Amino acid sequence: MSKNIIVIGSGAAGMTAASEAKRVDPSANVTVITDDEYIAYSPCVIPWAIEGEAKWEDIVMHDADYYAKERDISVLIKTKVESVSDADRKVITSDGKEFTYDSLIIATGSTVFVPPIEGKDQEGVFQVKTVNDGKSIQAALADTKRIVIGGAGVIGLELALGLVRLGKDVTIIEMMPQVIPRIADADMAAPIQKYLEDCGVKFVMNAPISKVCGTGKVTGVIAGKGDDAKEYPCEMVIFATGVRANLTIPKMLELDIGQLGAVITAPTMQAYKRGRLVNNIFLAGDVVQCQSAITSGATMSQLGSTAVKQGLVAGKNAAGGSAVFGPVASPWVSAVGELQIAGTGMSQGLASWYGLKIVEGKAQGLTRARYFPGGKPLTVKVIADAVSHRIIGAQIVSQEDVTGRINWLTSAIIDGSTAEDFIVRAENAYCPPTNQVRDVVLAAVDDLITKL
Amino acid sequence: MSKNIIVIGSGAAGMTAASEAKRVDPSANVTVITDDEYIAYSPCVIPWAIEGEAKWEDIVMHDADYYAKERDISVLIKTKVESVSDADRKVITSDGKEFTYDSLIIATGSTVFVPPIEGKDQEGVFQVKTVNDGKSIQAALADTKRIVIGGAGVIGLELALGLVRLGKDVTIIEMMPQVIPRIADADMAAPIQKYLEDCGVKFVMNAPISKVCGTGKVTGVIAGKGDDAKEYPCEMVIFATGVRANLTIPKMLELDIGQLGAVITAPTMQAYKRGRLVNNIFLAGDVVQCQSAITSGATMSQLGSTAVKQGLVAGKNAAGGSAVFGPVASPWVSAVGELQIAGTGMSQGLASWYGLKIVEGKAQGLTRARYFPGGKPLTVKVIADAVSHRIIGAQIVSQEDVTGRINWLTSAIIDGSTAEDFIVRAENAYCPPTNQVRDVVLAAVDDLITKL
Numbered sequence: 001m002s003k004n005i006i007v008i009g010s011g012a013a014g015m016t017a018a019s020e021a022k023r024v025d026p027s028a029n030v031t032v033i034t035d036d037e038y039i040a041y042s043p044c045v046i047p048w049a050i051e052g053e054a055k056w057e058d059i060v061m062h063d064a065d066y067y068a069k070e071r072d073i074s075v076l077i078k079t080k081v082e083s084v085s086d087a088d089r090k091v092i093t094s095d096g097k098e099f100t101y102d103s104l105i106i107a108t109g110s111t112v113f114v115p116p117i118e119g120k121d122q123e124g125v126f127q128v129k130t131v132n133d134g135k136s137i138q139a140a141l142a143d144t145k146r147i148v149i150g151g152a153g154v155i156g157l158e159l160a161l162g163l164v165r166l167g168k169d170v171t172i173i174e175m176m177p178q179v180i181p182r183i184a185d186a187d188m189a190a191p192i193q194k195y196l197e198d199c200g201v202k203f204v205m206n207a208p209i210s211k212v213c214g215t216g217k218v219t220g221v222i223a224g225k226g227d228d229a230k231e232y233p234c235e236m237v238i239f240a241t242g243v244r245a246n247l248t249i250p251k252m253l254e255l256d257i258g259q260l261g262a263v264i265t266a267p268t269m270q271a272y273k274r275g276r277l278v279n280n281i282f283l284a285g286d287v288v289q290c291q292s293a294i295t296s297g298a299t300m301s302q303l304g305s306t307a308v309k310q311g312l313v314a315g316k317n318a319a320g321g322s323a324v325f326g327p328v329a330s331p332w333v334s335a336v337g338e339l340q341i342a343g344t345g346m347s348q349g350l351a352s353w354y355g356l357k358i359v360e361g362k363a364q365g366l367t368r369a370r371y372f373p374g375g376k377p378l379t380v381k382v383i384a385d386a387v388s389h390r391i392i393g394a395q396i397v398s399q400e401d402v403t404g405r406i407n408w409l410t411s412a413i414i415d416g417s418t419a420e421d422f423i424v425r426a427e428n429a430y431c432p433p434t435n436q437v438r439d440v441v442l443a444a445v446d447d448l449i450t451k452l
Numbered sequence: 453m454s455k456n457i458i459v460i461g462s463g464a465a466g467m468t469a470a471s472e473a474k475r476v477d478p479s480a481n482v483t484v485i486t487d488d489e490y491i492a493y494s495p496c497v498i499p500w501a502i503e504g505e506a507k508w509e510d511i512v513m514h515d516a517d518y519y520a521k522e523r524d525i526s527v528l529i530k531t532k533v534e535s536v537s538d539a540d541r542k543v544i545t546s547d548g549k550e551f552t553y554d555s556l557i558i559a560t561g562s563t564v565f566v567p568p569i570e571g572k573d574q575e576g577v578f579q580v581k582t583v584n585d586g587k588s589i590q591a592a593l594a595d596t597k598r599i600v601i602g603g604a605g606v607i608g609l610e611l612a613l614g615l616v617r618l619g620k621d622v623t624i625i626e627m628m629p630q631v632i633p634r635i636a637d638a639d640m641a642a643p644i645q646k647y648l649e650d651c652g653v654k655f656v657m658n659a660p661i662s663k664v665c666g667t668g669k670v671t672g673v674i675a676g677k678g679d680d681a682k683e684y685p686c687e688m689v690i691f692a693t694g695v696r697a698n699l700t701i702p703k704m705l706e707l708d709i710g711q712l713g714a715v716i717t718a719p720t721m722q723a724y725k726r727g728r729l730v731n732n733i734f735l736a737g738d739v740v741q742c743q744s745a746i747t748s749g750a751t752m753s754q755l756g757s758t759a760v761k762q763g764l765v766a767g768k769n770a771a772g773g774s775a776v777f778g779p780v781a782s783p784w785v786s787a788v789g790e791l792q793i794a795g796t797g798m799s800q801g802l803a804s805w806y807g808l809k810i811v812e813g814k815a816q817g818l819t820r821a822r823y824f825p826g827g828k829p830l831t832v833k834v835i836a837d838a839v840s841h842r843i844i845g846a847q848i849v850s851q852e853d854v855t856g857r858i859n860w861l862t863s864a865i866i867d868g869s870t871a872e873d874f875i876v877r878a879e880n881a882y883c884p885p886t887n888q889v890r891d892v893v894l895a896a897v898d899d900l901i902t903k904l
Binding site: 012042044045048053054055058059061154303304305306308309323324325326328329330331332333334335340342344369370371372373400401402403404405406407408410411412414415424425426427428429430431432433434435437438439441 | 511794
């Protein structure tokens with residue numbers, strides 16, 4: 001008899017898991033249940049879609065019809081899950097339909113964390129997570145001159161640039177003293193802030209937002225510490241303050257939740273319940289916490305690329321295949337106008353959270369040979385653990401060719417390479433129009449070794 | 453007393469070794485002896501310098517004066533080494549000067565291998581190795597309409613494009629059936645040939661050159677097998693037929709030469725003499741053969757990036773420091789107009805030379821998210837050993853962001869990662885304007901695994 005595989009959630013994790021499950025077991029009945037209207041899109045692109053650089057109709061790659069016809073996967077959109085029972089393997093939706101599963105994949109993702117402050121539920125307050133969030137912002141722009149973005153993470157920065165390009169007066173308000181505070185170091189993040197300032201984005205740093213002003217409609221926010229607190233008038237507030245795992249379904253099933261507020265899984269992406277592996281429940285995406293590749297302990301990796309990787313593992317295992325998900329260094333990259341910033345593994349801030357003592361190396365160079373026209377400045381920073389000498393983090397700022405380099409350094413982190421070993425083993429390709437004869441990545445590790 | 457360190461050769465290996473030796477032991481007397489006129493430049497850039505895209509005055513980064521004043525390194529240009537004696541640690545130059553060394557670094561590089569055919573020494577026959585080679589070609593262009601390039605390796609291809617852009621009639625004649633025959637596979641090399649054909653470069657494949665015609669001045673070449681042999685009229689022939697190690701000095705010293713026609717070294721870049729380590733003689737660059745990172749046995753890695761890496765090791769050890777040079781996968785990249793092609797480790801041809809049975813995976817995608825404007829096509833091929841499942845080679849063709857990806861795959865080869873393990877461990881950064889959510893590198897390995 002055909003296996004029933006139910007996937008809850010239609011983001012990168014859910015749709016990948018559904019497709020992979022169907023690929024592994026073509027006879028399976030695969031059903032995706034989602035409360036979203038649009039499926040199979042990348043929330044990361046929403047800043048560019050708001051600006052108009054990418055088109056809404058392009059970014060949603062497939063609709064439910066496509067999945068039905070092309071992949072024989074049933075997708076129920078705008079459908080909420082009312083209850084799930086592990087005992088009788090049933091999912092009941094809010095419209096009263098009942099589904100029985102042999103394998104359940106939970107990919108319920110995350111929700112923007114909006115701080116619990118006064119006035120946050122007024123007209124004119126937005127977040128950036130779904131296509132509908134983005135379209136709502138876009139629709140409200142005509143009546144908006146001044147916009148406050150709460151949070152200077154990469155989504156906030158990308159969005160700010162798009163909005164100033166549309167002629168808006170944009171202020172980013174951040175509670176920490178630097179942009180991209182959790183995953184980038186101050187010295188690497190500074191050129192990004194400078195670039196955005198030159199583009200016209202205003203920054204208010206060290207300033208937690210304590211209130212959204214207005215009587216039903218936003219008129220401003222109050223931000224700043226103690227006597228520095230003041231009002232920043234605006235007609236729109238967008239919270240880009242990070243996300244939290246959606247735990248409603250995992251809690252219904254009493255799955256084990258970890259210290260970081262997300263679901264604990266086995267390497268197979270299977271759930272645990274009171275410490276015991278649950279055979280037929282799998283998870284993927286923002287809803288789970290991961291094992292750090294660097295040190296013992298859990299970490300969060302709420303990235304689209306992680307979601308896809310986990311979706312492949314969950315989907316394959318749910319369909320009777322066999323795969324495992326490894327520990328993560330969580331490489332990321334952001335494009336802010338002409339600049340790209342990428343990072344992997346530990347930043348100073350993350351290392352400090354884990355109590356690690358670090359040593360840093362840094363090098364500056366170009367994306368082409370020094371004498372070759374058109375090279376862009378390239379800065380690479382590498383972080384090692386002071387005790388083991390292992391490479392545990394890296395960050396790169398340039399205008400091109402950043403992603404491949406950060407993936408390369410990610411593999412060094414995951415392989416547990418020491419800085420000294422990396423220098424013996426790593427090689428770089430060379431051609432004057434594409435890079436320097438000794439890549440800046442190697443030069444940064446050379447510098448690091450002099451400090452160990 | 454200060455140590456005397458003598459370096460023979462002023463290319464990437466020699467100048468890097470000299471600078472590193474001086475850095476490690478600032479009290480050392482470091483002397484570089486070279487028969488070249490220009491020092492410290494990258495021969496790889498000569499195709500672009502001939503075209504005028506890079507300037508001769510820029511590509512020579514430093515002259516002897518600079519090294520004397522800024523680094524306290526003495527560089528004797530246009531100076532030939534007449535003899536070297538290990539017994540009394542003496543180098544005698546052809547102008548009769550005598551130098552005593554405590555450590556000797558041999559970085560004599562390589563020479564273009566011109567096939568021993570009739571007519572090869574006439575006016576109008578060139579090679580592309582030194583700045584003076586390049587300047588000679590440039591000076592002769594005014595009187596030249598038709599140019600034959602012997603050899604479709606990356607230098608030949610890069611040069612051909614530059615010359616058609618200057619309005620010349622350019623024909624590449626290659627004895628093998630594909631371009632970049634040794635290190636690229638036919639399917640990956642084909643788009644490069646097609647691109648060059650579209651730019652106006654003509655190709656004659658499967659055609660060894662058997663004669664350069666002319667009576668003192670080139671009038672054509674005869675190429676082709678058997679009855680296919682015919683004359684290709686031209687006023688200039690440029691041999692880009694690969695290089696051979698310069699062994700004159702190593703042979704004077706009776707150093708051990710390997711099966712590939714280059715000097716054998718220890719991981720410290722020290723020479724051997726009848727199987728015994730020579731304590732005070734080091735080598736670096738095109739003159740040595742390397743250990744393959746993939747399989748037991750020697751390999752050649754006559755690349756600028758390898759030369760610099762070996763120069764650092766040789767220089768450091770010669771000055772009393774401690775470093776080793778690891779086995780190589782020899783990543784390379786070439787820019788041919790808008791296209792970039794890169795490779796690492798084994799091609800089909802190299803794998804076959806080592807007797808390895810291989811399995812291939814391939815994926816095509818884009819350098820940006822599918823829906824994001826401006827993405828360039830990106831093709832990645834990955835080769836695994838059929839027995840061990842280890843990744844042993846990769847090739848990439850795109851228009852951007854090729855180098856970082858090939859370095860990333862190089863680290864997988866050097867770390868001995870199996871394809872299955874790579875998929876568990878590798879992670880990629882993601883942002884719609886810079887790459888796909890699942891990098892094409894991972895997609896290629898996914899494809900490979902289905903075939904194992």
